[in-house]
Amino acid sequence: MNLDAASTEVDYRTNTLVFRDVVISQGSTRVQAEHARATGLNFANSRWTFEGKVRIDGEQHGALRSDQATVEFRDNRIARATITGKPAEFEQKRNDSDQLARGHADEIVYDVSEGTVRLSEQAWLTDGQNEISGSLLVYNVRAQRWQASAAPGTDERVHITIAPRSAPGAGKSEAAQPPDRKPGKDESASPRPTAQP
Known part of the structure; x- marks a missing residue:
């Protein structure tokens, strides 16, 4: 575990340490912020x-950003990070x-041992093409899979927007109609006339 800071204050009466412009790193996980507070080193x-421009870089090229975070250490390792903000943000290449993948x-909540990122309350996630929103989204950073659910006991539902894939080398195109498109009730089932030369 490495800690680097612009300044440190120690209050022996309360056994509190305060850091300014701090970076804590361990392996591929790195936490940085304008301010950090801890009880004992x-x-x-x-x-x-952690407060102020909090950024947590994790495994598999993932990053979390927010205004505030609480990081739990267990057995001298970063175990879990809970970030809050309006909004708290996540991304992974x-x-x-x-x-x-952004959300x-x-x-x-980033659980380091499980390799999961849990987004709750006004949660939104995209894989770069499709989008999903709901009360709770869980993204597995190792498997690059997500799960979504609505809040229990509510009528709320999960919303998914699926974008069609474009052919390799093709530019962006408008969404194609499904091949078995059936006419709506205001449309005639007969073919439309074509213009004659």
Whole structure:
């Protein structure tokens, strides 16, 4: 575990440490913020609070950004980060393309050991092409899979927008109509006349 800061204050009466312009890193996980507060310089089992331009870089090229975060350390390792903001944001470069998986919510919980990002309250996520929104979205950063659910006990539903894939080398195109499109009730089932020369 490495800690780097522009300045540090220690209050021995309350056993509180305050850091300014701080970066904590461990392996591929990195936490940085304008301010951090901790009770004791102990990474064994502790909670740290970060404020101001918080950025957490995680495994698989993922990143979280917010105004505030609480990071839990267990057994001298970063175990879990809870970020809040209006909104808190997540992004990860997808392995299979140049597209980014991006999302935002009022609260995002990154569980390092499980490799999951849990977006809740006003949650929205895109894989770079399709979009999904709902009360709770869980994204597995290792498998690059997501699950969505509505809030229990409500009529709320999950909303998904699926964009058609374009052919390789083709520019952006408008969504194509399904091949078995049936005429609506205001449309005639007979073919439309064509203009004669």
